Amino acid sequence: MINLNPETLVSAIICVNFFSIGLYTFLIRQNRSKTASLFLLSFCISLGLNQLYDLLVFNGVYGNYFRFLDEFSLLIAFSSLYFYIASLTQNLFRFQKKHIVHLIPILIFLLIWVFPLPIIEQYHNISFLRILYKYYNNIQGIIYVFLINGLVNQHQQILKDLTSTARENDLNWVRIMVILLLIVIVFWTLSGFEKDWLNLTGYSLLIFSYWLGYHIIAQKGIYRSMLPELEVAELKQREKRYKNSTLSVLEKSEMVEHVKHLMETEKPYLNNELTLTSLADRLQMKPIHLSQVLNEEFKENFYSFINRYRVNESKKMLLESRYSHYNILGIALESGFNSKTTFNKAFKENTGISPSEFQRTSTRAS
Template identity: 30%
Template sequence: MCELNLNIFNLVIIASIFIGTTFGSLLIFTKRINRKANSLLGLVVFIIVLWNIWVVSIDFQFTHYFTYFYLIPLHYSLVLGPLLYFYVKRMTNFSFHFSKKELLHFLPVILELSVHFLIIREAFTTQKTSIETGIFYQIIPIIQFLAIISVVSYSIYALKEIRIYQTWLNENYSDNNAYNLRWLYRLIVIFAIIWILWVPYTFIDYLVFNFQLGISDYYPMYIALSIITIWISAEAFLRPEIVFLEANKKEVHHKKEYPTEEILEKASWLKEEMKKNRFYLNSELTLKSLADNLNMHPNMLSKVINDGLNKNFSDFINEYRVNAIVEKLQSGNHDHITLLGLSFECGFNSKTTFNRVFKNIKGITPLQYKKSIENNSK
């Protein structure tokens, strides 16, 4: 019997297996509004978990205890990219449904499984372990390279979907902090970078060391990949679920045109209506609800804001909110109310959004602005 060679690296991998299994199960089996999207992300987590089980099985030489353990296919790296992309697709467009066409994206996994069975056949014939076979040495680097291309390419497409979604949010929601996916955008960027880092690892291993680097040499990559995958799954599960007031339909935005006289007149009228009725004080204001209040079609209202005022809906509404806060600060009659309290009074419902929007518009933070007013009044 072989002794288990425990060290800090494989202990981290073992921990990631248990943590990943927990979050993967929660994402797939917990009944939530975003369950269909979460299930796709849960599969991503389980694929990384299986990969880590393969890593540990080699490090601990499982075949000494379970002779035919290597028969179990544990590599599905060519489906990671499509799963992550369709998770984002589902998160950014609730009306999206799988069709037969989408299933074509998962066909490359057949290649990966075919290589696995070829390795098994050679292992049986030569009485070697799977990682000692010639096919493993010759084909696995190619599969790794294809997986890198796949993950990075699908990550780029996923980031594009998030950018389109963020634009849609800005054009339909006045305070979209609860709905934005900036956290997912950042994590997918990190996820893709980690996969890109496999390139120098693979080339150095293949060209310099003749594919002789051991599992321990790859531990930093496996650990980094495990951490970011679990991070994404934890964020996805622990964040409040998104419930949209209206369906997210990916419509083609009208081309930017020079505004007609009618649009300019409607833009002036719209600004007067905003001042008179102070619709911006409603923290749940959306393009559709404002259009209903103004007896306008949402498409026309969007055109008036975009072309007539050269703004998106979010910027248009939040400017009124920031100006209302500035007016209250300058009046000196609201010193007993905190900045956060003033922001809530003026239509914001998130401290993060309030600080970000205020700084974008005024160039300084709300606290700095308040102090500048106090200093000028002395």
């Protein structure tokens, strides 16, 4: 007879949620690529199987094979989530030899189950191994949380070589997902010491499943419209910056003058959607060459370079009488920024003070 207590119902709902998210993504959505969809399917099915194990336990069904299902599914889940985020944030993502390291924990786990080692069989006599074995998946989960956060930070840094507009909001759903997952892992770890935490683990995972489902359906993919720019940045990384560049010193010097002339005469930075590729097209340069000139000759990435010009333009506007009726947001938009927050941050980074302070001190000085 099925045990219909709250824990059973929560596990059943979570199980259905994850199976549904995975199948929906793979069969219908296929967000940005089949590769990303496969990894998300693997993540969701793995967590669904993990909750299926809990359902079996709550209903008195035990056995080594079911225990294997519980532990192995979590090993697959964390690595699958990592590769899902990697395939979303890296346009040229391919599974490479360096990624084999993520399979090592899985292989070790399989070897232990198929060929149990005496030291593992007696792990309960060794405190360190007891803790390691009991919290192996918890430790792995925390490690992957930090690895995923690293992918997001790396992607954000790459974008500063590509675009002049801050787009942090496009990655907020990934950052929040990482935080929610970390909360689930913390509750899960605490439940190993005190069983009362087990309920919080279930409820937090339930919230996580609904939150993930909503954002997987709602999110449009990361920077789908910026695929050419992403390819430039990722190719640049693979080439280890500009090691294989054929640009001579003279060519770079000419490009510097060309860039300066265009920036001062045509003011392309006033376009708040300006990207590396679009500016390179106007300069009749290859994007990779423009990126090299900015980084090596101007000592700035694209984001900093463009925003420096925008800040200088805004400083003029703040002091000109014809812009006196503009508020700070109006000045920000007129000078090429797309938000007041981004404007204030860039202005302070370039001048050391806020736009309002600059306007006040300059007015008093005059």
